Amino acid sequence: MANKIASIEEVSGKTFDFVVIGGGVAGCVLASRLSENPGVTVALLEAGNAHFDDPLITVPDGWMKQMFNPEYDWVFRTTPQKHAKNGVTTPDGLQHESFFWTRGKGLGGSSCTNFLFWIKPHREELEAIENLGNPGWNWERFFEASKRSEIYTRTQGSNFPQYSETYKETSVGTSGPIPVSFARTVSGIEPVFQKSLEALGVPINDDGTGGNLYGTFKSMSTIDGRTGNRSTAASGYLVPALSRPNLAVLTGAYVRRLLTKIEGGVVATGVEFEHDGKIHTVNVSREALLCAGTIKSPHILELSGIGDKNVLEPLGIPVQLDLPSVGMNLQDHVIFTGSVVSMKEGHDFVTSDTIRLPEVQAKLGKLYGNDGSTIALASSGVTFLPAQVISERVDALAETIERKLASEDEMMPAGLKAQYEHQLRALKDRNIPDMELVIFPVNIHPTGPPKPLAGIFPVLGHPFSRGTIHTGSNDPKDQPLIDPNYLGEDIDFELLVDSFKFVRKAMATSEWHTYGQGELLPGPEVNGEELREHVRNCVSTTWHACGTCSMLPKEKGGVVDPNLKVYGTKNIRVADLSTLPLLTAAHTQAITYAIAEQAADIIKLDHGL
Numbered sequence: 001m002a003n004k005i006a007s008i009e010e011v012s013g014k015t016f017d018f019v020v021i022g023g024g025v026a027g028c029v030l031a032s033r034l035s036e037n038p039g040v041t042v043a044l045l046e047a048g049n050a051h052f053d054d055p056l057i058t059v060p061d062g063w064m065k066q067m068f069n070p071e072y073d074w075v076f077r078t079t080p081q082k083h084a085k086n087g088v089t090t091p092d093g094l095q096h097e098s099f100f101w102t103r104g105k106g107l108g109g110s111s112c113t114n115f116l117f118w119i120k121p122h123r124e125e126l127e128a129i130e131n132l133g134n135p136g137w138n139w140e141r142f143f144e145a146s147k148r149s150e151i152y153t154r155t156q157g158s159n160f161p162q163y164s165e166t167y168k169e170t171s172v173g174t175s176g177p178i179p180v181s182f183a184r185t186v187s188g189i190e191p192v193f194q195k196s197l198e199a200l201g202v203p204i205n206d207d208g209t210g211g212n213l214y215g216t217f218k219s220m221s222t223i224d225g226r227t228g229n230r231s232t233a234a235s236g237y238l239v240p241a242l243s244r245p246n247l248a249v250l251t252g253a254y255v256r257r258l259l260t261k262i263e264g265g266v267v268a269t270g271v272e273f274e275h276d277g278k279i280h281t282v283n284v285s286r287e288a289l290l291c292a293g294t295i296k297s298p299h300i301l302e303l304s305g306i307g308d309k310n311v312l313e314p315l316g317i318p319v320q321l322d323l324p325s326v327g328m329n330l331q332d333h334v335i336f337t338g339s340v341v342s343m344k345e346g347h348d349f350v351t352s353d354t355i356r357l358p359e360v361q362a363k364l365g366k367l368y369g370n371d372g373s374t375i376a377l378a379s380s381g382v383t384f385l386p387a388q389v390i391s392e393r394v395d396a397l398a399e400t401i402e403r404k405l406a407s408e409d410e411m412m413p414a415g416l417k418a419q420y421e422h423q424l425r426a427l428k429d430r431n432i433p434d435m436e437l438v439i440f441p442v443n444i445h446p447t448g449p450p451k452p453l454a455g456i457f458p459v460l461g462h463p464f465s466r467g468t469i470h471t472g473s474n475d476p477k478d479q480p481l482i483d484p485n486y487l488g489e490d491i492d493f494e495l496l497v498d499s500f501k502f503v504r505k506a507m508a509t510s511e512w513h514t515y516g517q518g519e520l521l522p523g524p525e526v527n528g529e530e531l532r533e534h535v536r537n538c539v540s541t542t543w544h545a546c547g548t549c550s551m552l553p554k555e556k557g558g559v560v561d562p563n564l565k566v567y568g569t570k571n572i573r574v575a576d577l578s579t580l581p582l583l584t585a586a587h588t589q590a591i592t593y594a595i596a597e598q599a600a601d602i603i604k605l606d607h608g609l
């Protein structure tokens with residue numbers, strides 16, 4: 001496949017109709033969809049390598065060996081955080097004030113390194129995005145685009161058949177490029193947790209992929225049920241398009257900035273990038289399409305002089321367009337990772353530890369008929385719940401936010417007010433999930449003989465805290481300053497604490513005790529202030545950050561309009577997760593594929609393609 005990658009001579013100094021920046025989820029979708037028309041030329045610039053047929057990517061749990069490896073991971077770090085520490089899921093297991101932010105580097109981007117959950121958002125969350133001032137970005141259009149990106153494939157066999165695979169046929173796509181399935185090898189802890197939650201009145205959701213997330217269910221995974229391999233944006237969208245003569249895909253191409261002129265607005269004329277230590281340009285005849293993700297898309301805009309002049313001028317970056325919203329409105333799912341349980345032996349539970357054992361591999365191989373396909377573990381146990389189900393003090397907690405809204409605080413941007421109003425509505429609604437409980441059958445720092453251990457981690461689906469990503473220098477090679485402001489709003493912290501108490505309630509049921517052994521972290525004796533401290537010190541990202549190039553009306557903090565065009569520019573669009581203005585509780589890859597599919601529709605329509 002390597003010979004299908006363009007040479008530098010085929011791109012440097014050449015002109016393309018569309019230059020796509022970043023070959024991750026959004027970039028692969030756009031490059032593929034736009035080059036379907038043989039009449040247009042498309043160049044895709046990706047900083048990382050191709051990684052085709054790399055077993056660390058094709059084998060679903062290969063992500064464990066990719067993380068923190070700079071060949072696959074950008075290994076971003078946040079600025080030191082005031083209100084939370086990154087604990088447990090750090091490379092050394094220690095607590096750090098600066099959080100580790102993995103991001104996939106190479107064709108396919110983070111779809112090559114993510115944890116494979118394939119989850120569509122809740123219907124009302126999409127409606128909120130339209131109501132924020134984005135006509136057409138509603139559930140119906142999302143659902144159609146999302147189904148267009150996927151093909152549901154059936155898996156042969158399962159090591160825990162009692163863990164039900166619930167979905168409706170009308171909720172899944174049947175002919176898209178990304179094969180998804182219910183993973184056949186799961187830990188087996190999921191059905192135990194489901195039963196424990198059922199005892200607390202939490203329903204099993206019979207169609208978690210159809211716009212209603214409420215309840216507990218086995219999530220689909222980006223695994224091809226026919227082969228057991230990971231599906232990525234590269235394998236699904238890009239590889240089948242590589243032979244097109246109108247598509248040039250260049251890897252090892254680190255984009256530094258857009259080259260622009262002013263002609264009735266900012267016009268991108270080219271893209272400057274580094275390849276093999278040399279600086280090159282590629283010319284743009286129609287559009288520059290930023291798909292470098294939530295961290296790097298705003299960074300590239302700022303390096304190109306598009307951003308807040310108060311950020312750019314002190315760094316000596318000539319301002320092309322004063323757009324103060326670039327890099328603002330950063331939101332991320334915060335996960336409490338300090339909840340680890342051990343399960344009783346003798347029930348065939350499979351975890352990242354035990355799956356390595358030859359006897360476990362042999363047993364699973366026999367179960368699946370020794371068909372030679374990949375045997376790898378996937379996380380799939382998710383539960384989405386309204387905060388009202390988890391905590392009795394939601395209304396009291398919401399008051400601090402309500403007071404802020406009522407205070408007519410001039411410092412509070414209009415766009416944030418509108419977002420908070422939607423978040424409060426969701427928080428008070430007993431049917432819209434705000435929190436996730438996820439089973440993570442991974443012993444993060446294994447020592448000693450393999451044991452059936454798992455994390456049961458609560459996740460904040462709709463955080464109120466907002467952060468920023470800005471360039472800290474005029475050198476494109478420097479990492480941007482990432483400040484997620486984790487737990488900056490108290491309500492975020494309090495909901496995490498209450499969610500963990502809810503996990504403990506589930507672990508107190510007889511359904512759990514039949515199989516569960518004990519709470520290793522923090523340990524049953526940890527309560528009160530000590531527990532609160534533990535929660536604050538054991539937080540992680542779920543790598544779902546969005547919002548830094550928000551699609552919103554300009555006066556409400558928008559960077560792009562509903563056609564994904566950067567305000568004040570003629571031919572620059574952003575089409576990746578950074579455009580999502582309000583984080584959905586669902587994991588974010590399905591929505592990114594759908595954003596990019598819709599972006600391709602919009603661009604084709606605009607250019608009559």
Ligand SMILES: Cc1cc2nc3c(=O)[nH]c(=O)nc-3n(C[C@H](O)[C@H](O)[C@H](O)COP(=O)(O)OP(=O)(O)OC[C@H]3O[C@@H](n4cnc5c(N)ncnc54)[C@H](O)[C@@H]3O)c2cc1C
Pocket residue numbers: 021022023024025026027045046047048102103104105106107108109110111113114115116117118119253254255256291292293294296300542543544576577578586587588589590592
């Ligand atoms: C560790 C991890 C686990 C995750 N788990 C899940 C999960 O289980 N389920 C789920 O739904 N979502 C998950 N996600 C999130 C999901 O992968 C993202 O929502 C999705 O990949 C976002 O797509 P994107 O196109 O915006 O960015 P990406 O897919 O990250 O793509 C950005 C691309 O741009 C390239 N790039 C960046 N800067 C430059 C530059 N200057 N020049 C050239 N190229 C550049 C990058 O190398 C990358 O290829 C996870 C993410 C991570 C990192």
